Amino acid sequence: MDCFSCVRTARIGTLPPREVVGVDGHWRVAHAFDTSLPGWLVLVPRRHVTSVAELTDAEAAGLGPWLVGLSRALRAVTGCAKTYVVQLAEKEGFAHVHFHVVPRMPDLPPERRGPGVFGFLGLPEDRRVSDERQDALALALRAALGPA
Numbered sequence: 001m002d003c004f005s006c007v008r009t010a011r012i013g014t015l016p017p018r019e020v021v022g023v024d025g026h027w028r029v030a031h032a033f034d035t036s037l038p039g040w041l042v043l044v045p046r047r048h049v050t051s052v053a054e055l056t057d058a059e060a061a062g063l064g065p066w067l068v069g070l071s072r073a074l075r076a077v078t079g080c081a082k083t084y085v086v087q088l089a090e091k092e093g094f095a096h097v098h099f100h101v102v103p104r105m106p107d108l109p110p111e112r113r114g115p116g117v118f119g120f121l122g123l124p125e126d127r128r129v130s131d132e133r134q135d136a137l138a139l140a141l142r143a144a145l146g147p148a
């Protein structure tokens with residue numbers, strides 16, 4: 001299996017907090033692994049789906065509450081002014097539908113606003129948010145999300 005999301009979802013019981021910020025029967029939330037922006041989250045369906053149009057009604061019903069709940073949790077934990085929500089799924093190995101839920105910080109420089117925020121993604125290891133920091137953020141976000 002070469003799908004980044006499905007490989008991880010298959011090991012859901014053994015994943016670190018940063019890979020399971022939140023979970024229910026249809027969706028899993030992870031901290032983006034290759035970002036320098038603390039709190040950049042990715043919401044993925046647990047089933048392999050490559051188009052939003054393929055989501056079931058049950059999956060769709062959870063989508064809105066997840067996007068809003070994660071946005072509220074990010075506001076509480078990171079102090080972001082709002083969130084960006086983006087779904088593209090174009091990169092090789094990342095065709096699995098994934099919604100980026102990105103904290104838009106109050107001091108984000110103008111050139112990083114809008115699509116420019118993707119300059120914080122796809123970074124080499126030495127520029128990424130550390131695993132330890134991602135795990136700590138994940139636990140704080142879980143607490144902010146409240147019981148599933």
Ligand SMILES: [Zn+2]
Nearest residue numbers: 003006048096
């Ligand atoms: Zn997949």
